Amino acid sequence: MATADSNLDETCPPPPEQGISRIDASAVEAAEELREALAQYGIAADVHDGYGLALVSVWVDLIVWCREGQFWWRTG
Numbered sequence: 001m002a003t004a005d006s007n008l009d010e011t012c013p014p015p016p017e018q019g020i021s022r023i024d025a026s027a028v029e030a031a032e033e034l035r036e037a038l039a040q041y042g043i044a045a046d047v048h049d050g051y052g053l054a055l056v057s058v059w060v061d062l063i064v065w066c067r068e069g070q071f072w073w074r075t076g
Helices: 004-011 027-039
Strands: 046-050 053-059 062-067 070-075
Touching: 027 046, 027 053, 027 062
Parallel strands: none
Antiparallel strands: 046 053, 053 062, 062 070
């Protein structure tokens, strides 16, 4: 039987080996900062958090993942 953590590992893409941006904030704080910065440009986004990471949903095919002082994104 899969646990919530193992399901998370299956759905959360791993951060890239290179190009990792480091920030000094919790995942949710970083996600909220990004959401606020996007709002200044008229771009609406939603923040979702849980299990030690946060997601910033920007568009249908663009999600920014925030975890452990890192953020990365995937499209498509």
